[in-house]
Amino acid sequence: MKINELQKRLRKDRPMVTISLRIPEDVIEDLKRVAPALGFSGYQPLMRAYIGQGLRADLERLETNLEVADLVESLRRRGVEEDVIISALAEARSSYSV
8 A cells, every 4th residue: 555545544534424234233242342352442443443454455455466467468568478477476376375
């Protein structure tokens, strides 16, 4: 995530939107029980934190995938053989799964 985007997300006065979300009662009760133990003032800030964590992880993964796709296309334009590209991608992926 770029530093400007991160600074915007850390601001306390970010605009909020009210939504309606159907969640099972037992999940809400669990959130209410867990929130204080994790230092949250209530279950809604905890839910926002959970959503934010998942969203940031997915955004990073998508951004990385786009960067890799751009790199692969650049290598192809420069004449790098397809089997070399495939081998390099497989090697890189195996090093991440360790």
